[in-house]
Amino acid sequence: MAPYDFNAPDADIVFRSSDGKELRVHRLILSLSSPVFQGMFGLPQPSTEILNIDIPDPSCALEPFIQYLYPLSPPRVTDISMWAALYTIAEKYGAEAVMEPLRDMLICRFLETSPLRVYALASRWGFTEEARIASRKTLTMDIFKHFPPEDAELMGGGACQQLYLLHFNRREAARALVEKHPLPVSTDSSCTCSPLNCKRVVSALSQRVGTRPWLTAEELCEEIAKGDYPKKCGNNCRNALKNVHAYFTSLLRALSDLPQTI
Structure with missing residues (x-):
């Protein structure tokens, strides 16, 4: 719908609006949607046919906000900055009918592309569960x-410290785990070769978890794909590549037990 x-x-x-745009609206709809508007319209006004009110908000936030109040198709919020502007103005006017759907879309619409900003906004408005979910997703980033x-200003000092501690503790724990994680032993008694180049792999993974402490299954698969691991061992058995996968699978399982959220 347009x-x-x-x-x-x-x-x-x-x-x-504050930038001079005029919006013709209906008193009844806005009064039912916002207690602030209801109180505003209840004040004594000059006796004119149409009430003119200056609103100290820009049209880029005011217009989509009021569109949410009407029983029409809501505006499509595709930018997280627009989301923040809308939630700010909805909170200002006490419009719960706008705040609730906006909160519902924060994770599903913006987590993949903007995890740190989602964490900041969730912390700013006290969305505890959303902040926990976003904090885990930020582990794919190097916030140091x-x-x-x-983002730091949005989330405040307490939430910022929580996130730093999560990243630091997980980074150190993941690095220690990688360096100590045992290589799998071949199940084939005739296989005597090492399943993978231990020093090279451990060094590469230790460096990676030092900057991106959330090592995903996809990243492990990328490590396997780009590695020069032998498909066969020296005795011509076929266990070498199998052991590589076994090592990464067990490592990923161990990493998943480390702290993941604030």
Whole structure:
């Protein structure tokens, strides 16, 4: 559906945004959706046919917010900055009918592309479960190398410290686990060769978990694919590549037991 154009001839209120855009809206709909608007419209007003009200919010946030209040197709929120602007204005006007669907979409729509910002926003508004989910996803990032100051400001000092501790503790635990994790023993008694080049693999993985402490199954598969592991051992058996997979599988299982969330 096309966005509502807020130009209805039967509108009884005109909102003027901070950037000068006028939106013709209906008193009844807004009063039912927001206690702040209800109180605003209940104040004594000049006796004019249409009530004109200046709203101290930009049209880029005000317009999609009011569209949410109407029984029409809601605006599609595709940008996390737009999400934050909408939730801010919805909270300001006490519009729970807008706040609830926005909260529901935070994880499903933005976690994959913006885990750190999702964590920051979830922490900012006290979304405990969403913050936990996002904190795990941030483990695919190196926050010690790059931590946007705007995210740190959003989440506050306490949430920022929690995330740093999670990354530091998991990074150190993952590095220690990689360096001590035993290589699998071949089940074939005739196989006497090492299942993989131990020093090279351990060094590479230790470096990786030092910067990206959440080592995923996909990353392990990439490590196997790009590695020069033999498909056969020296005795011409076929256990070498099998042992490589066994090593990575057991390592991933051990890594999954490490701390994962704040």
